[in-house]
Amino acid sequence: MRFKIKSQEDFWAGLMFIGFGLAAIIVARDYPMGSTMRMGPGYFPTYLGAIMMTLGAIISFRSTMVQGESIRKFGWRGLFLLSLAFYTYGFLIDTLDVGFVLSIAAVVILSTLASREFHWLESLGIAAVLVLGTVAVFIWGLDMPYPLFWWR
Amino acid sequence: MEFFAEYFPNLTLGFSTAVTPINLLYCFLGVFVGTLIGVLPGIGPLAAIAMLLPITFNLPPVGALIMLAGIYYGAQYGGSTTAILVKLPGESASVVTCIDGYEMAKQGRAGPALAIAALGSFFAGTVGTILIATAGPPIAEMALKFGAPEYFSLMVMGLMASAVLASGSLLKAMAMIVLGLLFGIVGTDVNSGMSRFAFGVSGLTDGISFVVIAMGLFGFAEVVNNLEGGGSKRDLLFQKIKNIWPTLDDFKRSWRPAMRGTAIGAFFGTLPGAGPTIASFSTYALEKKVAKDPSRFGKGAIEGVAGPESANNAAAQCAFIPTLTLGIPGSGTMALMLGALTIQGIAPGPQVMTQNPELFWGLIASMWIGNGMLVLLNLPLIGLWVKLLTVPYRMLFPAIMCFMAIGVFSVNNQALDINMTLMFGFLGYIFVKLKCEPAPLILAFVLGPLMEENLRRALLISRGDPSVFLTRPISAGFLIATALFLAVMLAPAIRKKREQVLEEPQEA
Numbered sequence: 285m286r287f288k289i290k291s292q293e294d295f296w297a298g299l300m301f302i303g304f305g306l307a308a309i310i311v312a313r314d315y316p317m318g319s320t321m322r323m324g325p326g327y328f329p330t331y332l333g334a335i336m337m338t339l340g341a342i343i344s345f346r347s348t349m350v351q352g353e354s355i356r357k358f359g360w361r362g363l364f365l366l367s368l369a370f371y372t373y374g375f376l377i378d379t380l381d382v383g384f385v386l387s388i389a390a391v392v393i394l395s396t397l398a399s400r401e402f403h404w405l406e407s408l409g410i411a412a413v414l415v416l417g418t419v420a421v422f423i424w425g426l427d428m429p430y431p432l433f434w435w436r
Numbered sequence: 437m438e439f440f441a442e443y444f445p446n447l448t449l450g451f452s453t454a455v456t457p458i459n460l461l462y463c464f465l466g467v468f469v470g471t472l473i474g475v476l477p478g479i480g481p482l483a484a485i486a487m488l489l490p491i492t493f494n495l496p497p498v499g500a501l502i503m504l505a506g507i508y509y510g511a512q513y514g515g516s517t518t519a520i521l522v523k524l525p526g527e528s529a530s531v532v533t534c535i536d537g538y539e540m541a542k543q544g545r546a547g548p549a550l551a552i553a554a555l556g557s558f559f560a561g562t563v564g565t566i567l568i569a570t571a572g573p574p575i576a577e578m579a580l581k582f583g584a585p586e587y588f589s590l591m592v593m594g595l596m597a598s599a600v601l602a603s604g605s606l607l608k609a610m611a612m613i614v615l616g617l618l619f620g621i622v623g624t625d626v627n628s629g630m631s632r633f634a635f636g637v638s639g640l641t642d643g644i645s646f647v648v649i650a651m652g653l654f655g656f657a658e659v660v661n662n663l664e665g666g667g668s669k670r671d672l673l674f675q676k677i678k679n680i681w682p683t684l685d686d687f688k689r690s691w692r693p694a695m696r697g698t699a700i701g702a703f704f705g706t707l708p709g710a711g712p713t714i715a716s717f718s719t720y721a722l723e724k725k726v727a728k729d730p731s732r733f734g735k736g737a738i739e740g741v742a743g744p745e746s747a748n749n750a751a752a753q754c755a756f757i758p759t760l761t762l763g764i765p766g767s768g769t770m771a772l773m774l775g776a777l778t779i780q781g782i783a784p785g786p787q788v789m790t791q792n793p794e795l796f797w798g799l800i801a802s803m804w805i806g807n808g809m810l811v812l813l814n815l816p817l818i819g820l821w822v823k824l825l826t827v828p829y830r831m832l833f834p835a836i837m838c839f840m841a842i843g844v845f846s847v848n849n850q851a852l853d854i855n856m857t858l859m860f861g862f863l864g865y866i867f868v869k870l871k872c873e874p875a876p877l878i879l880a881f882v883l884g885p886l887m888e889e890n891l892r893r894a895l896l897i898s899r900g901d902p903s904v905f906l907t908r909p910i911s912a913g914f915l916i917a918t919a920l921f922l923a924v925m926l927a928p929a930i931r932k933k934r935e936q937v938l939e940e941p942q943e944a
Contacts, residue, residue, distance in 0.1 A: 294605070297870040301611040308618055311633060315625075321900030325625040325632055328888045332614050339611040346607070355869050359664040363865060366660055366837065367858050373841040374854030391841050395834040398663055402830075410834050422842060426491055429849075 291352020298344025301336050308333030362398045369394035383433040384423060388415050447569055450797030454805055459502055459798065462495070466503035467806045470510020471813055474527050475518055475821045479836050481511040481527065482878070483658065485772045486650035487843035489779075497780035498795050502802040504776055508769055509561065509752045509803065512712060513810045516553045516745050517821050521546060529712035529748035532720040536733060536740030548682035549741050554814045556694040556742045557749035561807035563698050564705070564753025568760075568800050571706075572789060576761040579786035584893035585904050589914035590708070590764060591883050591890070596918045597709030598767075598876040600925045608872045616877035619644055620884020627892065639852040646775050647847050649881055650768060652860025653867070653874040655840045659833050660861070661868050680815055686738050693723050693743035701750025706757045708766035709879065715751035716744035753803060760796060761786055764886075768878035775882075 289295045308329050318324025369391045377387040389411045396407040422428045453459065473484040485507055492500035515527030520537035533553065540549040582590070599609035622633040623643030634640035682690070697719040704715035723743040724733045733740050756773075758766045763785035765771035774784045782792055789796045814821070844857050867874050898904035906912045 293870050294608070297608055297611075297872055300866070300870065301615070304615055304618070308633075315630060315632060316628070319900060320895055320902070323627075323888075323892045323895065325628045325630045328891065329618060329621060329632065332618050336611055336614040336618070339607055339614065343605070343607050343611065353871075358865075358869065359660065362663040363660050363862070366656065366663075367861070369837055370656065370841060370854060370858050370861075373838075374845065374851030377845060378849070378851035378854075388838055388842075391838050392834045395837040396830070399830040399833070406831075410831055414835055414838050418838060418842060422491075426494070428842075428846060 289347055291347040291350060292354040294343050294347035294350070294352050296355065298340045298342070298347060301340030301343065303340075305333040305335070305337030305340060308336065365398035366395060369398075377430065381431075381434065384419065384428075384430040385415055385432050386434075388418055446573075446793065446797045447801060449793060450569075450799075450801030453498060453794045453798030454502070454801035459499055459802060460805070462499040462503040463506050463802045463806045464809055466506020467510035467513075467809050467813060468506075470507040470512075471514035471517075471810065471821065472824070473507065474511035474514020474516075474530075475824055476827075476832060479658070480654060481508050482650055482769045482772070483655040483840070484511070485769060486647050487655070487839050489647055489772060489776060490843055490846040492776055493779060497777070497782060497792070498798045500776050500780060501773065501795065501799050502806075504773055505756070505799060505803060506806045508773075509749065509806065510810060512748050512752050513554065513557055513814050514821070515748075516557070516741075517550065517814060517818070518825060520549045520553065520741070521822060522825055529716050529752075530745075531713070532716050532744045533741055535720070536735075536737045539734065539736035540738065540741065543736050545736065547680040548686050549738065550818060551680050551682050551815060552686060552690050552738055552742050553745040554811050556690065556697065556746035558807050558811050559694055560698040560701060560746040560750035561753055561810075562804060564702060564750050565800055565804040565807075567702055567754060568757055568803075569797075571757060572761050572796070572800075575757065576786040576789045579762045582762075582786075582910070583908070584890040584897065585908050585911040586914070587764070588887060588890040588894055589905055589911040589918075590762070591887050593914045593918045593921075594708030594758075594764060594766060595876065595880055595883065596922060597707055598879050599709075600921060601710050601714045602873045602876050604871050604873055606925075608870075609876045612867075612872055612874065612877040613880040616880025617884040617887060619649065619877070620881040621888055626885070626889065637852075639848075639850065639856075643885075644856070644881075645847055645853060646772065646882065647844060648853050648856045649860050650772070650878060651840050651844050652857045652862075653864035653878065654768075655836070656857060656861030657864025657868055657874075659836055660865050662829065663833065680818075682738070689738050690742035693719070693739040694746040696722060696726075697743035697746035698750040701747035701752075702754045704747075705751030705754030705766075708758045708764055709876075710751070711755060711767045712748035712751040715747040719743040719747035749807075756799075756803075759784075760788060760799075763788070765879070765882055768875060768882070771879065771882035 312326045312329040312333065315326030316324035317326045317330065372394055373387050373391040376382050376390055377384065392411040392414050393407055396402060396410060419432065423430065423432065454463065473479055473481060485504055488507065492504060511527050512529055515525055515530035516533050516537070519525045519530040519533040520541050523534045523538040525531045525534055537549045537553070540546065595613050599606060599613055602609040622640060624631050624641050631641050700719045700722065701715040704710040720740060720743060723739045724730050727733065727739060755766050755770050758764050759770040759773055763774065765774050777784050782788060841854065844853050847853055864874060894904055895902065905915060
């Protein structure tokens with residue numbers, strides 16, 4: 285039997301929910317179920333997983349009948365650069381502990397790279413303004429406990 | 437004043453709390469930031485409050501709540517400004533205002549449109565304040581009698597309402613709710629002490645932080661998605677706004693829609709799961725229906741501004757009713773307010789009003805004061821906001837990114853939170869692509885542990901008999917209301933209407 289997928293969005297959304305539901309049930313197998321009267325820690329998540337799988341199955345099944353849209357293209361470049369910017373902030377300020385100023389500058393400059401109209405000068409300008417602004421507000425104004433630089 | 441004090445002892449206490457200089461300052465800061473967020477596209481009140489939540493940890497409870505609330509309703513005001521001037525809603529509740537507000541601006545009547553929006557909002561805000569003051573205590577009184585079954589059924593009602601009122605597929609919204617409940621119970625189970633879905637990550641034993649999930653789904657995913665839209669061009673046709681005052685005719689046309697909008701807004705605001713967005717859409721639909729000449733709508737009818745703008749503000753205000761009196765947040769943003777309370781060491785619930793009267797009444801009074809400030813901020817200072825609109829998105833989003841990074845990190849000072857936010861950001865981006873709306877998920881996320889706990893308790897009391905939800909009258913009432921709600925919404929005629937009301941504005 286061949287199904288024709290009429291709504292890509294719904295088809296994949298349904299699969300995603302089935303996946304989450306299944307994962308919930310599998311993980312929750314390690315937790316005692318208990319009884320309806322004395323629910324164990326596995327009771328609620330198992331039922332939620334089952335409900336979600338059912339909903340996911342209906343959503344996927346309907347996608348073969350009801351016309352819908354195909355999925356718009358992923359903007360990998362923006363996603364990657366912004367993720368990198370965000371990750372770098374955590375890495376610099378926590379793991380490397382290089383101080384607030386450099387961490388903020390990094391997140392801002394890496395973010396601006398994601399824009400299609402990127403200019404070095406403008407990027408540095410935005411970074412300078414934001415570093416000054418955030419230091420004034422968060423460090424001096426709100427007393428957040430971060431060193432400004434790695435030499436403290 | 438003595439008369440006032442005699443009849444409204446609570447409001448008197450509230451005003452004496454709210455008008456202290458420091459609380460006035462918090463209120464002003466809140467509404468100012470709120471307006472800013474409302475004006476700037478690409479960041480909604482939920483992400484903004486999540487971002488600023490850590491900052492309020494050091495404030496006194498009353499100040500923190502006053503400021504956060506100010507951001508919330510301030511954003512409703514600011515959102516209408518951009519909707520009218522550049523046809524870009526800064527905020528989803530202002531989407532319908534674009535239709536007639538922008539038309540009015542094109543006809544050179546931006547001033548009156550802005551004024552009516554602000555005055556309508558102020559009127560709605562005033563009514564909302566009075567409503568909370570009068571309806572709050574009896575509801576809290578009633579809620580003190582609620583047992584586990586009642587709370588469970590109430591939450592079911594709120595969640596189903598949020599699914600029905602979300603845009604897009606009802607099934608997907610329901611699945612998102614279940615997913616949200618699952619995310620909500622990650623961490624240590626209070627009953628057994630067992631760590632669930634933590635996968636050995638020590639940072640997860642306390643559960644997923646609200647700030648992390650809100651910032652990922654509503655902040656990060658939103659920025660990535662906006663970047664794809666390309667530099668959306670904002671045509672600012674009206675650098676100078678002259679002639680703010682509406683004519684007498686404008687007032688005559690507006691007062692009835694403003695009243696109706698306020699009523700609808702109050703209803704949807706109080707109902708958990710609904711909120712300002714659906715209130716403004718419904719009001720617009722209603723105004724179009726009752727108008728003598730519906731063809732004027734879409735061509736600059738002032739009723740189309742007055743109604744929805746009053747409605748979204750009334751709803752924003754009344755959303756505090758279930759939040760403060762029942763301890764059940766009606767939306768993600770309200771959940772953040774409750775989060776702020778909890779962090780301040782105040783357990784949310786019906787007892788807040790009696791145990792922390794200065795907090796409850798101070799907040800209510802500050803909302804009224806804040807609404808007044810907003811009228812002043814938005815009308816005479818409109819030029820300032822207009823200038824802000826000319827800042828292009830490519831300069832804006834790095835700022836959003838850096839505030840988000842600071843906000844997320846400051847909760848626990850650990851890089852793990854940043855990386856978790858990234859994961860939820862990625863998930864949120866997939867949700868956008870698959871057209872799964874995250875609003876119901878976030879509400880379910882907050883209610884997850886509460887729901888499990890109340891379900892567990894209810895079934896323990898009833899010795900495992902699930903009929904307890906139907907034999908207790910109040911609980912049964914909530915469930916019947918839920919069923920009716922669903923049935924009505926699924927009726928073919930209304931279903932079509934729901935799609936129209938919820939989808940239409942996205943094209944506009």
